[in-house]
Amino acid sequence: MNHSGNLKLSLAGAVALFLCASxxxxxxxxxxxxxxxxxxxxxxxxxVESGGRVHLSAYGGSDKSGWIAPYNNGAWRVIDASGRQVxxxxxxxxxxxxxxxxxxxxxxxxxxxxxxxxxxSIDLCGNQGQATRSITIPTxxxxxxxxxxxxxxxxxxxxxxxxxYALYFTASDDTAIKRVTVEVNGxxxxxxxxxxxxxxxxxTDFFPEDGTNTAFEGPNFYVGYDSAYKGQCGVxxxxxxLSGNQTVSTGTFCLP
Numbered sequence: 001m002n003h004s005g006n007l008k009l010s011l012a013g014a015v016a017l018f019l020c021a022s023x024x025x026x027x028x029x030x031x032x033x034x035x036x037x038x039x040x041x042x043x044x045x046x047x048v049e050s051g052g053r054v055h056l057s058a059y060g061g062s063d064k065s066g067w068i069a070p071y072n073n074g075a076w077r078v079i080d081a082s083g084r085q086v087x088x089x090x091x092x093x094x095x096x097x098x099x100x101x102x103x104x105x106x107x108x109x110x111x112x113x114x115x116x117x118x119x120x121s122i123d124l125c126g127n128q129g130q131a132t133r134s135i136t137i138p139t140x141x142x143x144x145x146x147x148x149x150x151x152x153x154x155x156x157x158x159x160x161x162x163x164x165y166a167l168y169f170t171a172s173d174d175t176a177i178k179r180v181t182v183e184v185n186g187x188x189x190x191x192x193x194x195x196x197x198x199x200x201x202x203x204t205d206f207f208p209e210d211g212t213n214t215a216f217e218g219p220n221f222y223v224g225y226d227s228a229y230k231g232q233c234g235v236x237x238x239x240x241x242l243s244g245n246q247t248v249s250t251g252t253f254c255l256p
Contacts, residue, residue, distance in 0.1 A: 030065050032125035039063045041129025042070065042121035051140025052176025052195065052242050054110065058103040058119055065124035070102040076202075077118040078110065086110070089202040090216070097214050101207035106219075108176040109200035112139045140175050140242045147173040147239040149249040154256050157222070165256050167223040169249070173241040177201065182223050184255070185234035190223045195242065229255050 042061035048054050056076060061068040070076075072094040078087045089105060119131045148171070155168040167189075171177050182190040194201050204216045215222055235251030 030124055032065070035065060035123070035125040036127065038068065038121065038123045038127040038129040040068075041131050042068060042119060043131045044117075044119045044133065046117055046133050046135050048135055048137065050175045051112065051138045052110070052178075053106060053108045054117075054135060054137070056105045056107070056117065056119070058121070061121050061129070063123040063127075067124040068121055069099040071120040071122045071128060072099045072102075075099070075102045075120050076105055076107070077120070078107065079116040079118065081114045086115075086197070087200040087202075098207065101204045101214070101217065104205035104207075105202060106204070107200055107202050109194040109196075110137045111195060111197055112137050142243045143175060143241075144243070144245060145174045145241075146245045147171060147177060147241050147247045149237055149239050149247050152235070152237060152249050152251050154253060155222070156256075164224060167221070167225065167235065167237075167255075169221050169237055170219050171221060171237075171239045172219045173239070173245075175242050177219075177239055178242050179238075179240045180221065181238045182221075183234075183236045183238075184225070184229050184232050189225055189229070192221070225255065231255065 040060070040062045042058045044056055044058040046054055046056055058070055072090070073092065074088040074090060076089040077085055080086050087107065087109070089107065090102070094102070114134065114136050117133050117135055121129050121131070150170045152167070152169040154165050156163055156165055167182060171180055176194070178193070178195050180190075180192040181188060192201075193199060201219075202216070203219050206217045207214075231254055233251070233254040235253070235255070237249045238246060240246045
């Protein structure tokens with residue numbers, strides 16, 4: 001299971017935070033009748049920033065249709081040494097947002113070992129191309145720097161005429177975040193655990209060009225809560241890194 005963008009929300013099944021239309025929709029008319037292949041797929045660099053984090057940067061690519069971008073349904077895919085796909089980003093169709101933001105993506109949660117990273121790009125006619133690169137995740141070096149939790153606050157989210165509050169905060173670390181626990185008056189509201197071989201944390205760099213923030217931009221968490229929590233004030237967030245260092249942040253607000 002992946003936690004792309006670290007979402008745990010319930011608003012008619014999901015909260016959409018994507019407000020920009022695809023660039024392809026705004027392009028002049030182009031006939032795809034005889035266009036059956038993407039000419040030059042996008043390439044990418046993979047920077048292993050620590051024993052727990054990899055930054056992926058897509059670039060280049062060209063096509064006669066005049067448009068090429070990361071695929072909006074699983075542009076990034078990570079395959080382990082056995083050939084098993086362990087994670088992908090995004091997990092589902094990225095709608096109402098610019099896929100350009102996927103060019104700069106980060107993943108945490110990969111265990112030490114060898115992997116193949118794939119980037120799927122797509123042209124205006126839906127033709128796909130692929131680039132691959134091998135990476136090796138080292139064993140994380142022990143360190144004593146505590147994680148950083150910032151901007152803990154309730155945030156009103158809206159989508160298609162519906163709205164709901166969620167707890168918003170960011171969590172970052174020099175190596176990687178291993179676990180984040182959210183409690184309200186001692187009751188566990190959410191528990192995110194990574195580096196277990198099944199759960200991964202993805203986000204993109206901030207992409208101001210599209211005029212909006214999405215759930216994927218930055219190392220963010222959005223944690224929804226039901227009406228039973230409204231009015232409660234004891235919000236506590238604990239973040240732990242790969243070395244066991246912990247940071248606790250408490251809210252000075254009551255849940256609206």
